[in-house]
Amino acid sequence: xxxxxxxxxxxxxxxxxxxxxxxxxxxxxxxxxxxxxxxxxxxxxxxxxxxxxxxxxxxxxxxxxxxxxxxxxxxxxxxxxxxxxxxxxxxxxxxxx
Numbered sequence: 001x002x003x004x005x006x007x008x009x010x011x012x013x014x015x016x017x018x019x020x021x022x023x024x025x026x027x028x029x030x031x032x033x034x035x036x037x038x039x040x041x042x043x044x045x046x047x048x049x050x051x052x053x054x055x056x057x058x059x060x061x062x063x064x065x066x067x068x069x070x071x072x073x074x075x076x077x078x079x080x081x082x083x084x085x086x087x088x089x090x091x092x093x094x095x096x097x
């Protein structure tokens with residue numbers, strides 16, 4: 001055990017910490033595989049080091065109708081880079097500290 005909370009307890013603790021500081025939690029959205037797999041992991045790691053509270057990890061799929069044009073383009077790039085659900089799960093595993 002690392003002593004690091006995961007899952008719902010970690011999410012609740014994150015929001016509680018932000019609330020205690022009377023600020024909104026910062027949770028950037030980042031699609032895995034854009035602009036490349038390695039660059040997306042580097043960007044997420046950098047954002048975490050700069051103080052992001054958490055992340056919404058984007059899993060690319062072939063028909064992103066509900067997303068706007070910027071996320072659609074990022075999704076297409078990620079898919080062209082061979083990103084799959086398995087690869088996204090691998091990314092989450094790699095990013096856990």
